[in-house]
Amino acid sequence: MNRYMGLTSNADDQPLYVDTTAPLHILLDSAAYRIRAATQFLENLAMRDEQTIDPATLQDLAQLCCIPLRDGCDVMDVIARRLDAAPAGSTL
Incomplete structure (x- = not known):
């Protein structure tokens, strides 16, 4: 295993790395x-009373959660x- 591994949530160039x-x-x-931050956000979003989120905004929010979950x-x-x-x- 290489010492530094690029995070898969990065762009093609992978400028962010994990020290393995x-x-x-x-x-x-x-x-x-990272996983806790994304899941807490999703839980808060799911508990909203008002369910009138614009589909484009919802897609952006989903992408926002994907990044820390992938990391x-x-x-x-x-x-x-x-x-x-x-x-x-x-x-160890």
């Missing part, structure tokens, strides 16, 4: 923060690869 050698607890905190999933993928590569019984 960062401590696992830091990677987990980063992934959890969080990318970081979780790094964690999974690190755990899979760890020798059995190691504590």
Whole structure:
């Protein structure tokens, strides 16, 4: 695994990267923060009383949530690869 992995939510050039050698607890905190932020926003949107959102606005809001969710999933993928590569019984 390369040390730096481009986030898939980026444009084609991938200017943002994850340090795949960062401590696992830091990677987990980063992934959890992004996933939690997106899900909290979606929960708040779902609880709105007024359901008259313009379709274009709704599409923009969905895209806004996709970015941190993809980033969080990318970081979780790094964690999974690190755990899979760890020798059995190691504590990392």
